Amino acid sequence: MESASVKQIVVLYPVGGIGHVGPMTQLAKVFLDHGYDVTMVLIEPPIKSTDSGADFIERVAAPYPSITFHVLPPIPPPDLTSSTKHPFLLILELMRRYNDKLESFLRSIPRERLHSLVIDLFCTHAIDIATKVGVPVYKFFASGAGTLAVFTQLPALLSCRQTGLKELGDTPLEFLGVPPMPASHLVKSLLENPEDELCRTMMKILKRNADTHGVLVNTFESLESRALQALRDPLCVPGQILPPVYPIGPLVGKGGTDKEKHECLAWLDAQQERSVVFLCWGSKGALPKEQLMEIAVGLENSGQRFLWVVRTPAGSDEPKRYWEQRAEADLGALLPEGFLERIKGRGLVIKSWAPQVDVLGHRATGAFVTHCGWNSTLEAVAAGVPMLCWPLAAAEQKMNKVFITDDMGIGVEMEGYKAGFIRAEEIEAKVRLVLECKEGRELRKRAIELKKAAQEAMEDGGSSRAAFLQFLSDVKNLRE
Known part of the structure; x- marks a missing residue:
């Protein structure tokens, strides 16, 4: 650092709701550990609800007293509920309108103290503000290097096409650094016609990664070595020099932070080692009632122990769902009659939320049914738990x-998700496979190896520690 007496300030700028703020807080902890002050800049939620803007900010900030949270002065939000535009485009439009407020805030920090601005994937509009202010700007990519490698190569692929990728169905696409990727598996907005407004906007966002000074990626070298090598390869995007990529993960929560022990952890204490399958579809993931019924039958028939997080089925109000917490589920109305009584002792169903890091790290947890969000994936990797992969429609799942299945070798696909419905028979069979069979033991062995590699990456001298120190050195050189 440039001064022993005055700490430098890192400004973090995520877009939107908890799903984006959460990973940024883990990054903030790394900066704090290296002796920097951290300010996270937020905007008030544009959706008026039972949660006021102040309540939302307070809920975000409460667990992180060492991080300073700054809320930009509010501006009138777009009408997210009645506009015909895609909600994502309206959110981006709103964020762009905050540029002047962000610039004023950055200029309020003494230039010698302003270390860097770190933005998330959807805040590319802030790159221009960082350039005006004269502060180094970096992207934080909260997903993995494989996704970043695909995203980096996509604009060139789409520029050669007159039609979208949707028509290709499951045709595998070849990208440097990753296994063949079925076209249907790409983020939904990228499958549309290249002239579609949402697709064009996403392409502009992805191209602007090259306008930053580098990209911090939530992964580690040995987990995604092929993808990271591709991102360093001049052939990744011919004719374009990509900014440095710093694999600094896995950035996951530590667990054990709640003052009161959650009931599910006490229940897990009474179970045998690696005997429980944990089912959870992320902070916003929810399934329709018909699917919940089918899961219940499959779990009951499997004879295995399970811990299942059930959320109220999702509604149709996408922008509201993005910002708000969902009400607790009514288990009696969502599950088969008598189910909770029949599985008592062998299974535990909880409403809305579980301390996922603690559950995955518990000795009794033997498998994880997951939506394949990257945060959940890394938490499973860090805990050494194999996965049953049940992606939903969102993002890069x-x-x-x-x-998870082809590169890391620590997961099995729940095949029914392709048709939008997974039968009880598959749930029963796959749960038994991962907990009872030889294939499950092989998955677990590989998962334990990756857990050790993740720990080593974050230790002194580890690859992720070294990558972060290289990032700090590069920022220092830019500022001199």
Whole structure:
């Protein structure tokens, strides 16, 4: 650092809701550990609800007293509920309108103290503000290097096409650094016609990665070595020099932070080692009632022990769902009659939320049914738990499924998700496979190896520690 007496300030700027803020807080902890002050800049939620803007911010900030949270002065939000535009485009439009407020805030920090601005994938509009202010700007890519490699190569692929990729169906696409990727597995907005507004906007966002000074990626070298090598290869995007990529993960929560022990952890204490399958579809993931019924039958018939997080089925109000917490599920109305009584002692169903890091790290957890969000994937990797992959429609989950099963070798695909419905028979069979069979033991062995590699990456002298120190050195050189 440039001064022993005055700490430098890193400004983090995520877009939107908890799903984006959460990974940024893990990054903030790394900066704090290296002696920097951290300010996270947020905007008030544009959706008015039972949660006021102040309540949302307070809920985000409460667990992280060492991080300073700054809320930009509010501006009138677009009408997210009645506009015909895609909600994602409206959110991006809103964020761009905050550029002047962000610039004023950055200029309020003494230039000698302003270390860097770190933005997330969807805040590319802030790159221009960083350039005006004269502060180094970096992307934080909260997903994996495989996804980043695909995203980096996509604009060139789409520029050669007159039609979208949707018509290719499951045709495998070849990208440097990753297994063959079925076209259908790409992020939904990228499958549309290249002239579609949402697709064009995403392409502009992806191209602007090259306008930053580098990309911090939530992964580690030995987990995604092929993808990271591709991102360093001049052939990745011919004719374009890509910014440096710093694999600094896995950035996952530590667990054990709640003052009161959750009931599910006490229940797990009474179970045998590696005997429980944990089912959870992320902070926003929810399934329709018909699918919940089918899961219940499959779990009951499997004879295996399970811990299942059930959420209220998703509604149709996408922008509202993006910002708000969902109400607790009514288990009696969502599950088969008498189910909870019949599985008592062997299974535990909980509403809405579980301390996922603690559950995955518990000795009794033997498998994880997951939506394949990258945060959940890394938490499973860090805990050494094999996965049953059940991606939903959102984001890059189908791509992560390919990485988990084909690259990492620590997961099995729940095949019925392709048709939008997984039968009880498959749930029963796959749960038994991963907990009882030889294939499950092989998955677990590989998962334990990756757990050790993840630990080593974050230790002094480890690859992720070294990558972060290289990043700090590169920022220092830019500032001199």
